[in-house]
Amino acid sequence: DAGVTQSPTHLIKTRGQQVTLRCSPISGHKSVSWYQQVLGQGPQFIFQYYEKEERGRGNFPDRFSARQFPNYSSELNVNALLLGDSALYLCASSFFTDTGELFFGEGSRLTVL
Amino acid sequence: GQQLNQSPQSMFIQEGEDVSMNCTSSSIFNTWLWYKQDPGEGPVLLIALYKAGELTSNGRLTAQFGITRKDSFLNISASIPSDVGIYFCAGQSSGGYQKVTFGTGTKLQVIP
Numbered sequence: 769d770a771g772v773t774q775s776p777t778h779l780i781k782t783r784g785q786q787v788t789l790r791c792s793p794i795s796g797h798k799s800v801s802w803y804q805q806v807l808g809q810g811p812q813f814i815f816q817y818y819e820k821e822e823r824g825r826g827n828f829p830d831r832f833s834a835r836q837f838p839n840y841s842s843e844l845n846v847n848a849l850l851l852g853d854s855a856l857y858l859c860a861s862s863f864f865t866d867t868g869e870l871f872f873g874e875g876s877r878l879t880v881l
Numbered sequence: 882g883q884q885l886n887q888s889p890q891s892m893f894i895q896e897g898e899d900v901s902m903n904c905t906s907s908s909i910f911n912t913w914l915w916y917k918q919d920p921g922e923g924p925v926l927l928i929a930l931y932k933a934g935e936l937t938s939n940g941r942l943t944a945q946f947g948i949t950r951k952d953s954f955l956n957i958s959a960s961i962p963s964d965v966g967i968y969f970c971a972g973q974s975s976g977g978y979q980k981v982t983f984g985t986g987t988k989l990q991v992i993p
Contacts, residue, residue, distance in 0.1 A: 772923070801979055810884055810969050810983030811924065824978035858923050868914045868973030868981045872923025 770795070772873035774859050780879045781849050789844045789876045793861030799823075800842040801870065802834055803858040811858055817842055818865045846878075854880045883908070885970055885984035893990045900957040902968060902987045910972030913946045913953040914981070918967045924983075927968075928955070960991050 773792045781787050793800050799818045803811035813826040817836035831847045840861075846853055856877050860870035885906045894900055904913075912931055916924035928939050930946035930953065937944055943956045953970055970984040 799979060801981075803983075808986075810971075810986050811981075812884075813980045813982070816979045818978075824980050826980065860923070862979060866975060866979055867929075868912045868971060868979070869926055869929055870924075870979075870981060872925070874922050 772859055772861050772871055774857075774873040774876050776876055777874065778877045778879075780881060782881050783849055783851060785849050785880075786845065786847045787849060787878060789846075789857050789859075789878075791842045791844070791859030791861075791873060793840050793842070793859075794871055797861035797863050797871070798840050799862040799865045800836055800840065801860045801862070802842070802844045803860065803872075804828075805856040805858055805875070807855070814844070816865075823865065849880045851880050854878060883982055885972060885982060887968075887970055887984040887987050889987060890985070891988040891990070893992060894960055896960060896962060896991055896993050898960055900960055900964070900989060901954060902970075902989075903952065903954045904970030904984050905952045906972055906982075907951070908972070908982075909950040909974070910982075911950070911975045912973040913944070914971040914973065915942075915944050915953070915955045916969045916971060916983075918969065918986075920966075924969060957989075960989075962991050962993055965989060965991050 801816040802814040805811040816824040856875040918924040928944040935946040
């Protein structure tokens with residue numbers, strides 16, 4: 769069975785640009801979460817979506833937005849990129865909506881120049 | 882954002898030795914979890930703990946949910962080279978959604 773898949777795996781943007789990251793959850797998982805992992809730190813919670821609705825949002829600015837589609841895949845959008853947005857963006861899916869048992873993808877490595 | 886405090890930050894051990902790492906929080910969690918992250922990959926769940934005082938094993942790994950609900954530890958027995966990686970503790974509170982708060986990580990290196 770396929771795990772969580774994310775695209776693109778690597779990308780380079782310049783300050784002020786916008787980026788869209790994509791995630792396909794494990795088949796049967798309806799909950800998708802996004803995390804930001806800055807080099808040398810643990811992942812930080814950005815969003816959780818369940819059944820196309822936002823269930824939770826972390827302490828990130830409004831430049832960060834996300835959505836979930838009817839097939840449970842998800843996109844994370846970041847506008848007006850800053851140098852500090854450079855990080856590994858991880859998508860995680862889960863069968864349950866309120867446990868910490870997450871299945872992560874390999875992430876999208878974003879570099880902002 | 883909040884991160885849980887893990888210790889040690891990094892450790893070098895000889896193959897075959899036992900390893901212990903800890904995690905503390907200023908907040909109470911209803912679930913404690915331990916994840917491992919290899920280079921270039923996302924974290925993988927190792928153990929989940931659901932009750933204060935619970936002691937759970939998964940092969941050579943043993944973890945405990947602290948009685949105060951503000952701490953947890955992970956032990957690895959008889960380490961092998963593939964144990965190399967970064968270990969993250971994580972806490973999750975109930976409340977209808979799935980925010981998981983991760984620790985700062987313990988980097989483990991095993992010397993063959």
